Amino acid sequence: MKFSRMFIPTTKETPSDATLPSHQYLIRGGFISQSGAGLYDFLPLGKIVLDKIRAVVKDEMDKSGANEMLCSFVTPMSFWEESGRNLTMGSELLRFKDRKSGEYVLSPTNEESVVNMVKNRITSYKNLPLNLYHINTKFRDEARPRFGLMRGREFLMKDAYSFHASQECLIKEFKNMEEAYKRVYTRLGLDFRIVDADSGAIGGSGSKEFMVLANSGEDTIVICPDCDYGANIEAAIRAKKVVPNWQETTNTPIAQEKVLTQGMKTIEEVSNFLSTSQAQSIKAVMKKAVYEDKTEVVVFFVRGNDELEETKACNAVDALELVDASEEEIKESGLVAGYCGPFGLPEAVTFVIDEELKDEVGLVCGANEEDYHFTGTDLSTLKDAKYFDLVAVQEGDTCSCCGGKLEYTKGIEAGHIFQLGSKYSSAMDATFLDENGKAKPFEMGCYGIGVSRLVAAVIEQNHDDKGAIWTKETAPFLVDVIVSNAKKDEELEAGLKIYEDLKALGIETIIDDRTKERFGFKMSDFELIGFPYAVVVGKRLSEGFVEIIDRKTLEKEDVEVSRVTQVLF
Ligand code: ATP
Ligand code: MG
Ligand code: MG
Ligand code: MG
DSSP, rough: OGGSSOOOOOSOOOOOOOOHHHHHHHHHHTTTEEEEEEEEEEEEEHHHHHHHHHHHHHHHHHHHOEEEEOOOOOHHHHHHHHHHHHHHSGGEEEEEEEOOEEEEOOOOHHHHHHHHHHTTTTTBGGGGOOEEEEEEEEOOSSOOOOOOBBBBBBBEEEEEEEEESSHHHHHHHHHHHHHHHHHHHHHTOOEEEEEEOOOGGGGOEEEEEEEOOOOTOSSEEEEOOSSSEEEEEEEEHHHHEEEOOOOOOOOOOTHHHHHHHHTOOOOOHHHHHHHHHHHHHHHHHHHHHHTOOOOOOOOOOOBOOOOOOEEEEEETTTEEEEEEOOHHHHHHTSOOOOOOOOGTOOOOOOEEHHHHHHHHHEEEEOOSBBTBBOOOGGGTTTTOEEEEEOOOOOTTTTTTTTTOOOEEEEEEEEEEEEETHHHHHHTTTEEEEEEEEEEEOOEEEEEEHHHHHHHHHHHHHSSSSOBBBTTTOSOSSSSSEEETTSSSSSHHHHHHHHHHHHHHHHHEEEOOSSSSSSHHHHHHHHHHHEEEEEEEETTGGTTTTEEETTTTOOEEEEEGGEEEEEHHH
């Protein structure tokens, strides 16, 4: 490709809202152009990078045995009504009507579509398992689209959906996908961690996220430096300590008194008065509730003595407006109230959530004070535990796998895999006949990769103050042959020869043959765009030398023209 023929509108101007390096360099390097809030056009260079990432994802998915298909981007609202997600997905789900007043959705994910695709087509266990994937546009009306490609409203995702006759088979495929994902991120040249995750609005149990490590990441993850344990802080909060035995607790009074008496209105205000673990607990519950568009969430701050003489509660939905409520009133509210007296706790924070959430989360209790947590339990009991503790894992806590000291770090969620179970197949009545001729809902898994987010993630991990530094698998071109002064015939010809030679070897090469731009300008474009190598044809050409620059180290080396390909590869 010739620079002179390609649309690469680089610029020195940084958009005022672009705070992240990836956002800045993708715009400044002429990869993307913003067309609206959370909407981006891919310019030629950006399209090449996107396609390269997409190709790696496709290759590994194909190798893993999944089938590529393509769902329609627009889906009928009836799908979402069947699964119930018309109610739970809230405003992220963009709904609209067609000319006949039919209701539709711009798909934010495609569980419903694929269940609909498979339903009544796969009717026997003999045709299972099956994994179907596509790489397609998604739309989520994100509350805060930002950071360029990192959190767009329209974005490209690879999503796969697997169908199984048994949970064992699902777990096998989940592991198969985990391995395929590892190969994807490794090939892309990324430093990543696999972490245990919360299942969010997608639902189901058993989920892992693939986190690209970067300071700008929006997710806090807990990792162990000595083994490969990792968890999203939300999951680390959730699963850390189960509380089947309340008697083990040591307890001290905490700051609820302040909360109750000072009339705080926001979660943040309350959080400031609670120990870290409590604040995290409330946030985790609230976040989940808000995410799922639950309005019924009630946070009770129960304060009682051993006899539960006095019980006070506050309703989170009414912005934590404090109300006095008796134990009876709490019970009558139709919600299951948690209280602490009978268990020997002088004071506790209890979150009571609506019936639907309760089944999933259980009755939730925050810990009372740092270092006064409920202990001594086995994580495997989590599923059945009625009470469990949402203790935030702290930095320096001991890793249960290897005894290492846990650390917090930041990550970009680049992929997420879930064991869904029969959540969607049951809701949509998608069944198969098992060996005994009995109809059963499919066991399902789903597996997502943020393909367009990865374009940004690569830069977050690979850049300097001059620009992007693409990894070899993601670079739009591996080599930029810079003709220092393209008006000089001998320089242009020598450049073209190197360019042709590299191309003949199958190396993706661009030649900066622009006659109007000065050398300095071409160099800064090279640094900004971030091609891994430049070959500069210039001042020492008459002696038979060109200069090779490594973008990552910016080291320069004079090399004889005849040895360029040898030195580079
Ligand atoms: P996040 O927590 O960042 O909002 P998510 O958990 O909602 O992401 P999933 O439903 O797990 O996202 O979707 C699978 C993948 O799609 C994510 O791991 C991420 O890489 C990508 N993704 C999700 N939302 C966006 C977005 N708004 N823009 C770009 N990529 C996204
Ligand atoms: Mg999201
Ligand atoms: Mg997430
Ligand atoms: Mg996710």
